Amino acid sequence: MKNKTIIILLLVCTVLLGFTTNNYFLITKKDVELNVPKGFPKPNYKFKNNKLTPEIFTLGRKLFYDPILSKDSTISCSSCHQRLAAFGHFDHPLSHGINGLIGKRNVPALQNLIWKDTYMWDGGVNNLEVQPISPITNPVEMNESLAGVIEKLKHNKEYAEEFRVAFKDTNITSEQLLKALAQFTGLMISVDSRYDKYMKGEDTFSNSEKIGLELFRAKCASCHEEPLFTDNLYRNNGLRPDTSLKDKGRGAVTGVEFDEYKFKVPTLRNVERTYPYMHDGRLRKLKDVLDYYGSPENFQPNAAKEMYEIGKLSAQEKTDIIAFLLTLSDKTFLYDRRFVDPFMK
Numbered sequence: 001m002k003n004k005t006i007i008i009l010l011l012v013c014t015v016l017l018g019f020t021t022n023n024y025f026l027i028t029k030k031d032v033e034l035n036v037p038k039g040f041p042k043p044n045y046k047f048k049n050n051k052l053t054p055e056i057f058t059l060g061r062k063l064f065y066d067p068i069l070s071k072d073s074t075i076s077c078s079s080c081h082q083r084l085a086a087f088g089h090f091d092h093p094l095s096h097g098i099n100g101l102i103g104k105r106n107v108p109a110l111q112n113l114i115w116k117d118t119y120m121w122d123g124g125v126n127n128l129e130v131q132p133i134s135p136i137t138n139p140v141e142m143n144e145s146l147a148g149v150i151e152k153l154k155h156n157k158e159y160a161e162e163f164r165v166a167f168k169d170t171n172i173t174s175e176q177l178l179k180a181l182a183q184f185t186g187l188m189i190s191v192d193s194r195y196d197k198y199m200k201g202e203d204t205f206s207n208s209e210k211i212g213l214e215l216f217r218a219k220c221a222s223c224h225e226e227p228l229f230t231d232n233l234y235r236n237n238g239l240r241p242d243t244s245l246k247d248k249g250r251g252a253v254t255g256v257e258f259d260e261y262k263f264k265v266p267t268l269r270n271v272e273r274t275y276p277y278m279h280d281g282r283l284r285k286l287k288d289v290l291d292y293y294g295s296p297e298n299f300q301p302n303a304a305k306e307m308y309e310i311g312k313l314s315a316q317e318k319t320d321i322i323a324f325l326l327t328l329s330d331k332t333f334l335y336d337r338r339f340v341d342p343f344m345k
Helices: 001-018 054-067 133-137 144-154 156-165 174-186 194-199 205-219 252-253 286-292 305-310 316-327
Strands: none
Touching: 054 156, 054 174, 054 305, 054 316, 133 144, 133 156, 144 156, 144 174, 205 316
16 A cells, blocks of 8 residues: 555656646647648648747647736636637536626537638637637627737736747737637647547447447438538527527528527537537536437427438437447547646646
8 A cells, every 4th residue: 555655646746747847838840730630621721821830839828828818817718618628618508707707608619620611609700810809809708809908918028028939029919819829729639539540440449339430420420520520510400599598699690580590510529528518508418418319309390400310319329329429539639738728837
């Protein structure tokens, strides 16, 4: 027992020392290389006018974790987008912001963003670099202005130097701020799950996982297309509208009645970690999700036709599909040191 205790203490010390050394947080050129896996589509955001560099990525990482972006410096991007939740938020069904205010949507996970053509549940933002403006200026989230953020950064000696090093410019601009955040969030790429290894012949599936994959392809893949596990489109999945939230989804953006109650199909990568589920976080467990989709009588009349194509799911089919979904968890991504909070130093 004594030897076991000593070994555990040594392991703890090793981990702590790893976090306190600069090397753990050091970002190199290799760390910011963009490698698109074979079989994946071409990214929509290609960093064409935002050349990846260790300095800009590192700056973006610091900004992501710094509450300085909010009005009273209490809320950071990471307050809602938590790393071990695949940069989603598993504490609350709905987002929480400044002064304890509560939003009206579940926090979407941040992963494989460079393959998206639009962002947010309603697709109200069409560029990765522009996306942070929405939460920064939202009165319920950060309640700040870009001008206010820039003013604070200019008066911060550390940031003044870090922006100068990153952009070779002594003047801090909102364009630089947004490019830095885009580099950090754009490299949040999840492509190394057991599913990915299985597809490359580097891992094996249990019988239940194999059956689950077959069932998934037959009943779920029309919306959650491989390998991104989303088709990036908007659909009404038949949920009864929450009368308190009054969220019309895509329809609020387009102003078209046909788009009302449609929401962007989320990726299912790391879905084990991205609970609660649905745009309003109403379902807590994967079993709840399968129970909902596996019972067509749950759907509202205006549900997308793909919902009815799923059909009735048996208890065993639900179990097998969940077994497959768990293979989409990507530990390489979830524990990637590049995305660790730099303020832990």
